[in-house]
Amino acid sequence: MDTQHVEGDLDLDQTLFTEDQIRARLAELARDIERDYEGRDLLLVGVLKGAVMVMADLARSLDRHVEMDWMAVSSYGSGTSSSGVVRILKDLDTDISGRDVLIVEDIIDTGLTLSWLVANLKSRGPASVEIATLLRKPDALRMEVDVTYVGFDIPNAFVVGYGLDYAERYRNMRSIGTLAPHVYS
Numbered sequence: 001m002d003t004q005h006v007e008g009d010l011d012l013d014q015t016l017f018t019e020d021q022i023r024a025r026l027a028e029l030a031r032d033i034e035r036d037y038e039g040r041d042l043l044l045v046g047v048l049k050g051a052v053m054v055m056a057d058l059a060r061s062l063d064r065h066v067e068m069d070w071m072a073v074s075s076y077g078s079g080t081s082s083s084g085v086v087r088i089l090k091d092l093d094t095d096i097s098g099r100d101v102l103i104v105e106d107i108i109d110t111g112l113t114l115s116w117l118v119a120n121l122k123s124r125g126p127a128s129v130e131i132a133t134l135l136r137k138p139d140a141l142r143m144e145v146d147v148t149y150v151g152f153d154i155p156n157a158f159v160v161g162y163g164l165d166y167a168e169r170y171r172n173m174r175s176i177g178t179l180a181p182h183v184y185s
């Protein structure tokens, strides 16, 4: 069986990152994380649903113990851009007071969601809160979000695959790419 092929590949305009490229970059980030958190307990907080694949591969790249927990948030917004007003759909199971927390994200676009999330988590008295994201778009650079670990900076185009969706589709694709115009129409 050809496990590389997913139906969604036909809808892609351009592949930005292959499975191998993603894995290799996550392994590099994992080495940085191992070094930076040496001797400290680490709690990875994944943001549902997009970060599921990043979390799975990053966590397994780490040659150390970690704990994993999850949050689901939704941005209230008029229209398509996020407003920065965020609602918690699923909160952490973990009490993070005194903990070293690393937020694991798929993508930072405007950075509004993440800046809200960082402030929310910091209000719970953790030892530290840092961010690891696989992808970052240029707009994010204008926001006051300090991102410690970035996989790839990408152009300002809508991307899918590897956890990222368009109307809940394409999350299970192994690569990341831009959607062909026919998908939107």
Ligand code: XMP
Pocket: 050, 075, 082, 106, 107, 108, 109, 110, 111, 112, 113, 114, 157, 158, 159, 160, 164, 165, 166
């Ligand atoms: P912010 O607040 O940083 O929002 O603007 C980030 C969230 O927006 C979604 N997002 C995308 N999802 N392809 C996607 O599938 C994209 O290109 C994209 N850009 C932003 C995503 O949910 C992210 O967490």
Ligand code: MG
Pocket: 047, 048, 049, 050, 051, 106, 107
């Ligand atoms: Mg997301």
